[in-house]
Amino acid sequence: MRLNVRYNMIRRYVLSILVKNTSGVLNKVTGMFSKRGYNIRSLSVGETDNPEISRITVEVVGDEQILEQIKKQLNKLIDVVKVKAIRSKSSVYKELVLVKVKADTKKRAAIIELCDIFRTKIVDVGKKALVVELAGTPEKNDALIELLAEFGILEMARTGITALERGADTIHDE
């Protein structure tokens, strides 16, 4: 028997979803979220080692009941092969961010120094701007973005989280 109390904690969940690479599959997966009123905070998609299967990583906010419903509703989609909530403690979360920062010659050194501390790369240098590549957890990325904002961000692109479990565990186990 279950208790009702588990349902109220709102937190972030990261779901890893394996799908068949069929026409319209992304539409069906994202459509399920909008149809049932669940918010996607970020989403990333790409092929797996098997070209017929793609992995969608979705970051959602909700409570345990919402997570349970999302998993069950996703599992009902015929093109969904596997759904697993990837827990932060036992997983690697990564997000790629490209930030174009305003940087004239005077400010360049300060930005480079900041990037060194965060161990991030500068992937493009122009006369008036730099492009910084961040590839950390969203929290770490946020911290650096906040610091870069002081120099003036011209534009930014984030991929959304992608994640894998640590160790030999895979989405295929459970």
Place this chain on the structure above:
Amino acid sequence: MKLTGAQIIMECLKEQGADTVFGFPGGTALPIYDALYEYRHEIRHILTAHEQHAAHAADGYARATGKAGVVFSTSGPGATNLVTGIATAYMDSVPVVAITANVEMKNLGKDSFQEIDITGVTAPITKHNMIVKKISHLADAVRQAFYIANSGRKGPVLIDVPKDITMEQCEYAPATPLPISHKNAFSASDILAAAQAINESKRPFLYIGGGVIASDAEEEVFALAKKIGAPVTTTLMGIGAFPQNDERYTGMIGMHGTKTSALCATHCDLLIAIGARFSERVTSDHAKFAKQAKVLHIDVDPAEINKNIQAHYEITGNAKDVLDTLTPKVKTKKENEWMQQVQTWKKRYPVDRAGKNAQYPKKILQTMQEFAPNDAVFTTEVGQHQMWAAQFLKIDRPRQFITSGGLGTMGFGFGAAEGAAIGTDRRVVNIAGDGSFHMNLQEIVTAVKYNIPVTILILNNQVLGMVRQWQKLFYDERYCNTTLNNPTDYVKLAEAFGAKGFHIADKTELRQKMEEAFRQDGPVIIACDINEDENVLPMVPGGRGLDEIIMEVNK
């Protein structure tokens, strides 16, 4: 053997035992209809006047027979006209296979004439859909569509086929349909926990829905109810799944359910839900529903468990298979106080009671049923007449009562009636209101053309009765756009289409005209004038608890 895509579709339908298709042709569907010409002695095609009706007919066929209904349409508007029908089937978990044609592959995505992205449109309202872009995938797509439509929780599947795929040739090898999986996912411990909960319960209450009919589990439900001595209610979708003359039957539950069912839900200590999904039309307010009860939820769709109501015990599986395992594990209960209490309630609030209310609509329905054949099937449109039909008709077997429960589609009943009549070879009576009737009345032409034994019984109150009832009770009698006063002459209309029409002005001619109407063959329309101020009662106003059920109103 090399066949065209269109011929492969026909062969695959034959593999599945699908001998009846409802539909409407068009430009991109030409190759499919050309193949149909060749297979016309094996596959019967019913041509409707509008694709929506074809979709409803396929749905009614499936609900009445238990076999998947099949509908064809052309691309563009043909496909979009199916949408309401597909959504209706989706909401009530009905197995329908829709095959739509689309423009040739080279014209896809170019906004070509009659091109629509129908898989995009129907993604949220199908169990699954697919566009077939390789002819080598076509046969398996059709087979998979039937398998998905019929397995686990049933539902509609759409296959979109570009015109050139139906014209190309490909090697075809016949295949036998795979046995349908019931998608059972319960363990021995789930059963044990549920059996223990039932054994410990003093006031168990069975709440059964359409899932019992879909899994043919009515005998198993009866056996369980008998063994544990529990009262039983059905949802609108579950009507027919439990014998109405049985002492344990408490009538329908929900917004227009019985007071006894509401009392049972309020006072039970274990609510056993079987193939039912705690829709808000049943619970009214999820938080106020069955507060004293633990919930045992049995459903084939795991996503239904803990969706609307938190379950204390859950069993995921086909109702029939679950009960086959569960019932032997529960203890037999003899006479109990709970059933005596239920009998007292039933006496005070009879199951088919409408008080002083709706006496004449009740009389019409009862008289109709007296003259209708014993094996008749009943369908309904949506509104007051639908609720009266649910309350007053005597339904004693599953698949005898067909109604749009989830989507509430006006215009559904007529199409469903034609599909059910074709599927069962029985007379089908569609109980309609004058509002719903006008939504699809052009389809009398289909009934006449194929001489389908349907009777449309219109309860004509000249208003959109259910919406009007809400305006009366909750909108200060501001009757905005619910007064129809349609000048339609139903007898002349029927005759114009080649059907037979009857007008019953009042109760003095009710019996005689009803008897005469049921002596006719072919399609018949009966319009009965009723008062615009008849109400559907009891009623639980939206958002209130079931214990706040209203039995009478003075308007």
